[in-house]
Amino acid sequence: ETEDSKEKLCKMIELMDGFKASKVLFTASKLRVFDVLRSSKTGELQAEDVAQEIKASMKGTERLLEACVSLGLLQRTGKQYANTAMSRHFLLSDGPLSLQGYIQHCNELVWPLFTHLETAVREGTNQHEKAFGKTSNNLFQDAYYSRHEVKLRFMKAMHSIARVSGRDVATAFDLSKYKTACDLGGCTGAMAYEFAKAHPGLSVTMFDLPKVIEMSGHFRPHDADDRVSFVAGDFFKDELPKADVYILARILHDWSDEKVHILLSKIAKACSPGCAVLVSEIFLDEDRKGPSRGLLQALSMTEGRQRSASEYSLLLKSHGFTAAQVKHTHNLLDAILFCDCGAATSFG
Ligand code: SAM
Structure with a gap:
């Protein structure tokens, strides 16, 4: 009974924190943490070196790296951080199975859309206009392809899923x-x-x-x-x-x-x-x-x-x-x- 309710509580916590975990993955990807670690001579770096490379605060970088370790995205030995096998496989930007393109799409497009989920559910409508301030009758022509960089980002997202x-x-x-x-x-x-x-x-x-x-x-x-x-x-x-x-x-x-x-x-x-x-x-x-x-x-x-x-x-x-x-x-x-x-x- 108590084991069972603890398991249920764990599942609840996982669901409540799921959005934070996603955003940690998106942010570490966007700041190129996985590429930076891969490019270092030994494949390992201390938090302060990562902070310098990604041009971010020491306090923020340290917390981001620690959170990544807890999620299995990075590993740490002593003070040295390194990629895990999973991040080497899917998170390096030039890897054959890189999910970077899709992750950036999630961060820049899907995340803002989902912040309006409540309205989306109430109205049963897509929230592109609310999130990005533009009407979209045709998702592709109006939303994805109206600006070059947005088009390229969408194409990279499709590309990464198609490659995998x-x-x-x-x-x-x-x-x-x-x-x-x-x-x-x-x-x-x-x-x-x-x-x-x-x-x-x-x-x-x-x-x-x-x-x-x-x-x-x-x-x-x-x-x-x-x-x-x-x-x-x-x-x-x-x-x-x-x-x-x-x-x-x-x-x-x-x-x-x-x-x-x-x-x-x-x-x-x-x-x-x-x-x-x-x-x-x-x-x-x-x-x-x-x-x-x-x-x-x-x-x-x-x-x-x-x-x-x-x-x-x-x-x-x-x-x-x-x-x-x-x-x-x-x-x-x-x-x-x-x-x-x-x-x-x-x-x-
Ligand atoms: N098939 C690809 C894959 O699985 O990786 C891409 C899927 S993506 C969700 C949908 C594709 O349909 C986009 O490349 C988009 O440009 C294309 N598309 C949308 N409307 C189209 C149209 N009217 N005629 C031709 N292609 C269209």
């Missing part, structure tokens, strides 16, 4: 019978390059808004595969590139059912028999009791919503696509492969 999850999504299914893919709303191309790497016979067209495509050079990998090409357009208005597989990674959750149907009917029209659609999202549990990552994201209150695998299947079914395989990757994004009804039997 892309390989698992790209290798989720055997796509060897397909020759061409089109990654709709592919952003920086990170996912497209993962698909090209995973499937030697596949050419991938990355399709996104012109303002995004013009930045694609910035995110081009050193070993960029020339089977990836870029096409600019609006997937609600313009003709879609022809492809055997259409990839929709983190697209459908952004839009109202009405817009989802517009997009899916355009895909269905562009598809020839035997084509496939690959949807990658966080899949909610069928009883909608988790994962909390998806349910928390839903509180950003965009016009879209989070769905379970069977809800995605229903949406796609109304456009003639049958779910062939579902893959829970245990990474940040899951995936379903749909094929058009005529070809469904070939998946057994």
Whole structure:
């Protein structure tokens, strides 16, 4: 009984302090604490050296570093601070699995939005205008892409998630019978390059808004595969590139059912028999009791919503696509492969 209530109290404390822990991570990232420690000769520094490097007060730096140790973000031996394996893996700005881009997006965009959660819940509306003083009818055109640095920050955020999850999504299914893919709303191309790497016979067209495509050079990998090409357009208005597989990674959750149907009917029209659609999202549990990552994201209150695998299947079914395989990757994004009804039997 008392053990049980202590456990409950611990859980409560964790929830009450969760926002402080997030902000410690965001702040240490923004002040480049993890990069500074990595760049030192021995990989270790004392608090005063870190304070000097990050141009911050000694008192503040010391408290930040101690808090990081308690959260498993740093380790300390004597007076020397160093990165933990987890921070070396995910928090160095130039690491292949760096989450820095996404963390900065959380700090600068999601954090201010969530300070207005109460209004968001009362009104059932997105709080972008309240947080940033601008109206946004279209989240991308009006909010993310109206200023260059905001656009770049958003793209870096998408890039970091795509880099971490892309390989698992790209290798989720055997796509060897397909020759061409089109990654709709592919952003920086990170996912497209993962698909090209995973499937030697596949050419991938990355399709996104012109303002995004013009930045694609910035995110081009050193070993960029020339089977990836870029096409600019609006997937609600313009003709879609022809492809055997259409990839929709983190697209459908952004839009109202009405817009989802517009997009899916355009895909269905562009598809020839035997084509496939690959949807990658966080899949909610069928009883909608988790994962909390998806349910928390839903509180950003965009016009879209989070769905379970069977809800995605229903949406796609109304456009003639049958779910062939579902893959829970245990990474940040899951995936379903749909094929058009005529070809469904070939998946057994
Ligand atoms: N698929 C990428 C991934 O998983 O990393 C990016 C997902 S991001 C949430 C949504 C993407 O859709 C952005 O790159 C955005 O520019 C693109 N997008 C939004 N509206 C679009 C439109 N009307 N036409 C084409 N792309 C659009």
